[in-house]
Structure formats: C-alpha cells, structure tokens
Amino acid sequence: MSQRVLREYRRLVAAGGAANESNLHPTDPADLTHWEATLEGPQGTPYEGHSFPLRVTVPDKYPTLPPSVCFPKRTMPHPNVKWDTGEVCLDTLAGGWTPVMDLQYAVMAVRRLLAEPNPESPLNLELAALSRLGDHKAYDGIIKYRLAHSSIK
Amino acid sequence: MCNTEEHNIETANAEDSEERRESRAQFQELFEQFGRNNPQFNPELIELFQNMLSPLLQSQWHPEDREKGCSQEFIDSLPRVPRNKVPLTDTCSICFERFGNDNYPLLAQLPHCGHIFDLQCISMWLSNQVTCPMCRDVVNGHKVQDLDTSKAELEEDWGMYG
Secondary structure (H helix, E strand, C coil): CCHHHHHHHHHHHHHCHHHCCCCCEECCCCCCCEEEEEEECCCCCCCCCCEEEEEEECCCCCCCCCCEEECCCCCCCECCECCCCCEECCHHHCCCCCCCCCHHHHHHHHHHHHHCCCCCCCCCHHHHHHHHHCCHHHHHHHHHHHHHHCCCC | CHHHHHHHHHHHHHHCCHHHHHHHHHHHHHHHHHHHCCCCCCHHHHHHHHHHCCHHHHHHHCHHHCCCCCCHHHHHCCCEECHHHCCCCCECCCCCCEHHHCCCCCEEECCCCCCEEEHHHHHHHHCCCCECCCCCCECCCCCCCCCCHHHHHHHHHHHHHC
16 A cells, blocks of 8 residues: 555545545545545536435555546436446546546546536436437436435435 | 657568568467466566567557557656755655655656656656656657758758859
8 A cells, every 4th residue: 555545644634624525534544445435416416415425446556546436336327427336437537647636636526527527428328318419307307316216315 | 750660560561471471470379379368377477578579579569568658768867856956845746745754855857847756756657657747748758859950951952052
C-alpha cells in the first residue's frame, strides 16, 4: 500500500467533516484499500432528495492507476452507470486520470456526473437514448421510477 | 519518427523473400502461442527472448508496446532541481509529501511546463505515460528546435541566382 493514500487519509481527518461533504471515509481505517462515500443527489436533477452510497477501491498501483468506483448494484439509474452492476464509466477514472488527482477528487467527479451525464459513452443504453432524443419527461420519469423502487432511499 | 519506422518495416517486408516471410509468420504464431500469453513460461525468460528480437520485429509484432511511455534515457535526462530552489513547504503532487521532509530530495523538473516532482514519482508515471500529470503537456513531444532549413535553402538559392 502506498504512503500516498495514508497521507490522503490524514489530510481528510485534519481538514474535518465540513471539508468532506461526501463523507468519504475508509471502510476500515486499518486497511485503506476500501472506502465509502455518500453522494447527495444534486438539486434540479431527478436524483434530488436521494442519497447514494458509493464504494471506492484503491488499487495496489495507486496513484499511478485510478481508484475504481461502484454504486451498489441496481441502485443508480444513470446513462453512464451499468444498472445491473453499478459500474461507472467516467473518463476521469480511466484515461483522464493523473496521479495528482486524489480520492476526494474522484468522488467529486462522480457527483458531477450525476448532474452532467455524458450520453456519448453510455452504460445504460435506455437512458442514454432518451437523453440523446431530448425526451426529458421520459428520461426523468424512468429515473424517478427506478429510484422510488430501489432499496436505497 | 513513427513514419520512418513504418517505412522501414515496409522496406524490410518488400525485401523479404516469400519463404522467409512465411517462416517468420510461423515463428510469430509460435511465439504468440507459447510465449507471450502462456502463464506456464517464466515472464522474465519471455521478456529476455523478446529483447533478443530485432527492434524492427518487436515493434512489428507488438505495436502496442510502442509509444507507451517515455524512454529511460529521456527520464534520466530530466533536469534536477536543487533543494534550495524550491519552497520546502511545497509538496510533490504525486506522493503528497513535502519536499522539505527529505533532507536530500531528488527533484526533477519537466521541460517546457516546468512542473517539479520527486524524481522517483515522476519516473514511475512517465515510464507508462508521456504527459505531465499537472497540465498534460506532452513532455517528450517538444523537439529540439529544428533549424529552419527551407529558409536556408531559399537564401542559398537567392545567393546562387541573385
């Protein structure tokens, strides 16, 4: 495990809760390879009023390699999230990653993705198609329906 | 550089006799089958063997291995920054450690964009990448300023005919 993630942990603790809106924290402080965060649905989006747990996994080669993030399966209806697995497609966490970014940055990027989906690289074809067609009513409707019937409120 | 390499490969192919090309293809197939993707073989041995191939063949068979990072020579040639030239409270943006926490930090500065990192940290990144982690400047994309030969020739012509 790299010293880097330990320094990130210390920074987060030192900065205090207010600086950590998404409550990013290690699942087990003795491990630091598995982290959790909670994303609040951005205002003005169909996600508003819901909060979403996000799992963050730190690879051995972090920060040369990006952390991987995942929503619990079948909880996040979003064009760039695979519904059945919770897998997230986000350039920041793939080719766009550089080691000056950190776990908090990664979580913020996912939160931004909730407000700004990118229908050009879809993992949820149904939602991406509706978004591209500009059918906002159906798009929002499906997301709200899924959220209402998801186990996470 | 890429173009020259492709050109070389083409030339090499054209010069090959049919027979040689065929045995080379067979050899490549065997190599793929028994070497590269077979976990039974010692990866060090495979790498050693791969290095024994001519660079031309290496790049032809595994084009994905090309241009995947900066050369060790490039990384070694990065200018070092003396400790007293950086604020000691600055941190390396890759490991988040203060430069001042190390009594003998080895710091390297990237050409052009000028960003400074621990040599060890930036080496690890550049061995697989070619961009600055801060600003994505393509670090090895800047050529030493070419002499503008077109103009020189033009002037020469003027001299000849003028």
